[in-house]
Amino acid sequence: MRKIIHIDMDAFYASVEQNDDPDLRGKPVAVGGHKEGGVVAAASYEARKFGVKSALSSRIAARLCPQLIFVKPRFDRYKEISSEIRAIFHEYTDLIEPLSLDEAYLDITHPKIGLKSATLIAIDIKKKIKDKTGLIASAGISFNKFLAKIASDIEKPNGLYVVLPENAAVFIEKLPIKKFHGIGRVTAEKMKHAGIFTGKDLKAKTLDDLCLRYGKQGNYYYHVARGIDHRPILPTRKRKSISAENTFSHHLMTLADILSHLKPITEEVFRRYQLQSAQGRTISLKIKYGNFKQITRSKSQKEVILNLSEIQVLIRSLLNEDLLHEAGIRLLGIGISNLQFKKVVDPQMSIEF
Numbered sequence: 014m015r016k017i018i019h020i021d022m023d024a025f026y027a028s029v030e031q032n033d034d035p036d037l038r039g040k041p042v043a044v045g046g047h048k049e050g051g052v053v054a055a056a057s058y059e060a061r062k063f064g065v066k067s068a069l070s071s072r073i074a075a076r077l078c079p080q081l082i083f084v085k086p087r088f089d090r091y092k093e094i095s096s097e098i099r100a101i102f103h104e105y106t107d108l109i110e111p112l113s114l115d116e117a118y119l120d121i122t123h124p125k126i127g128l129k130s131a132t133l134i135a136i137d138i139k140k141k142i143k144d145k146t147g148l149i150a151s152a153g154i155s156f157n158k159f160l161a162k163i164a165s166d167i168e169k170p171n172g173l174y175v176v177l178p179e180n181a182a183v184f185i186e187k188l189p190i191k192k193f194h195g196i197g198r199v200t201a202e203k204m205k206h207a208g209i210f211t212g213k214d215l216k217a218k219t220l221d222d223l224c225l226r227y228g229k230q231g232n233y234y235y236h237v238a239r240g241i242d243h244r245p246i247l248p249t250r251k252r253k254s255i256s257a258e259n260t261f262s263h264h265l266m267t268l269a270d271i272l273s274h275l276k277p278i279t280e281e282v283f284r285r286y287q288l289q290s291a292q293g294r295t296i297s298l299k300i301k302y303g304n305f306k307q308i309t310r311s312k313s314q315k316e317v318i319l320n321l322s323e324i325q326v327l328i329r330s331l332l333n334e335d336l337l338h339e340a341g342i343r344l345l346g347i348g349i350s351n352l353q354f355k356k357v358v359d360p361q362m363s364i365e366f
């Protein structure tokens with residue numbers, strides 16, 4: 014039996030904008046489009062009350078909600094936060110399948126840390142996301158992707174919902190067909206005409222009948238109606254670096270200032286490094302200035318990094334007066350790259366083979 018968590022950020026783009034700009038908080042916000050045209054990419058919960066939602070034409074959105082504030086999307090910022098969230102996932106597992114910037118499946122059957130309960134891990138992840146980014150996530154927990162994905166939507170926003178194996182059959186039977194992930198609006202409409210309104214109705218159909226009506230998908234429908242979904246978590250790519258960074262409310266002006274603020278970042282990156290099944294040889298130092306200019310300096314050693322003091326030595330060798338700027342430093346980050354991945358033996362595999 015697998016343990017799968019589906020994490021889905023609540024109104025992601027809109028929440029990032031509200032989080033970064035206090036003036037937008039508590040107000041109806043649409044990311045993307047403008048009063049005269051375009052399309053809404055994301056809507057804040059305040060805007061959703063008026064019927065504003067993603068993919069809606071901005072002109073209609075502005076009519077539905079005259080006080081709607083249109084904000085330009087900042088995808089670089091969303092990506093930046095998305096990778097911070099991903100770094101949190103990696104503390105628990107490397108089996109992560111991102112579906113978009115704000116959604117991912119995690120297989121935590123064998124978590125990296127001691128916590129065994131999937132629910133406790135999901136609570137932990139939600140809290141860390143809130144602490145690190147200020148944003149709210151919903152989590153769905155179950156024994157396959159199909160159920161975890163549906164579960165994350167049940168108590169949105171700030172949801173946490175578990176579908177246990179013993180409750181799965183009843184949960185699916187009661188589920189309206191439009192809530193089934195993988196059944197689009199058109200198919201749901203077709204199913205209604207065929208008398209299929211809930212999971213129970215779907216389950217009553219034979220495999221032959223479903224394949225005849227819905228082709229290849231019929232097989233998927235037949236199985237998910239029974240809570241069967243063996244699709245594995247597909248990690249898209251291996252990570253290229255492990256990093257940690259911090260933004261400061263007051264700008265740093267001196268080397269001594271940099272040094273003292275680098276200490277906790279160094280410790281954090283080393284903590285994350287120890288949780289990874291990878292070892293690296295290169296340290297990079299990222300600096301963002303008050304004028305938003307950014308530089309990166311890096312240094313490698315011959316052997317892989319094994320302890321905190323090696324990171325400190327490499328970082329110190331990169332620090333000099335040239336790094337200072339009259340605009341001050343607003344962000345410092347440390348990354349470990351040139352990663353080699355250790356072979357991980359799956360305990361499940363070693364039993365079976």
Ligand SMILES: [Mg+2]
Nearest residue numbers: 021022023115
């Ligand atoms: Mg989302």
